[in-house]
Amino acid sequence: MTWLITGGAGYIGAHIVRAMTEAGERTVVYDDLSTGLADRVPDGVPLVVGSTLDGERVASTLTGHQVTGVVHLAAKKQVAESLERPLHYYRENVEGLRVLLDAVTAARVPSFVLSSSAAVYGVPDVDLVTEETPCVPVSPYGETKLAGEWLVRAAGRAAGLSTACLRYFNVAGTARPDLADTGVSNLVPMVFERLTAHEPPRVFGDDYPTPDGTCVRDYVHVVDLAEAHVAAARALRSSPGRDLTLNIGRGEGVSVREMIQRVTALTGLGPAPVVTARRPGDPPRVVASADRAAAELGWKARLGVDDMITSAWDGWLLRHPGAGRG
Structure with missing residues (x-):
C-alpha cells in the first residue's frame, strides 16, 4: 500500500511518516508547510506542497502516487486561537477534510485514518474517559474535530471506506532531536521556553477541583502515538469495512504542577512557577481509558513522562544551543 500523510511535515506527522516507513509502508507527504518543515520529510519520501482545500491538487496526488490509504493530520490545532478565529478553524479543519474525502471517495481509496483529539470530550466528569463518554466540546477546535x-x-458508510478516528490525548517527546516540536503551544515546550529565558513557568489556574488545584492531563509519547497509527493502518488493511474510534493515551494523569516539577528536575533549571488566570476552554481533568486501543490494535503506550521530557529537552537544546546554561 501507499499511504498519503497529510500534515506529514509537522511535528506529529513527521513521526508517523518515520514509523510507517520503518514498518515497510510506502508513504507520500502532503503538506502546505504553513507550520511543517520540509527537512523533516525523509529522503526518498515524496513531498507534495499543497492545501487540502485544493481539491484538484489532492486528486492528482492520490492518482499520481497510486495512494491506497490516507492518514489525515493537516489541521489547525490551538484552542485559544480557535476561540478567536472560529470561521478559520471550520474552514481549515472541516471544509479541508470534506474536500479531501471527496477526492478520496472519487479515487476509491479504501482506508482512511483521522487525527482527532481528546478535545471532543470537552469537560468530562469522569476519572477515565472512554470512547462512550459523551462528546461535548467547549472550543471551536474541539467542535471541528468532532x-x-x-x-x-x-x-465511510456511504463509500465503503475502512475508517479509524484516533483521539489523541496530550502529545509530547520526540524520537530524535531534529524531529522535536518547534511550537510553544504545548506544556513541555512552553516550560522550556520560560526556564531557558530565566523566567518562571506559568500555571494557568490552581483552583481546579484536582488534588493540587492544577489541571490533570494524560501525556503520551509521540513515538507511541506514531506506532498506534501503524497499528491502525494495518488493522484497516487486514479487515476491510472496519469503523474504529479509539483513545490514544496512557491512562495516567499528571498535573500541570507535577509536570513542571519533573521538567525542572530533569533539566536542572528551577525558577518556581507562578500562577496566572485560567485559560478559556481548559477542563480540570482529561485522562484516557486506552483499553479499546489495546483490544482492537494490540497497542499500548510504552514510554513514560520522563522519556517525553528528556527527549524533548534534547530537541530544544539542538535548536537553542546554550539554553541549558544557567
Missing part, C-alpha cells in the same frame, strides 16, 4: 469524525464515519 465534526470531522462525523464526516469520516458518514463517508
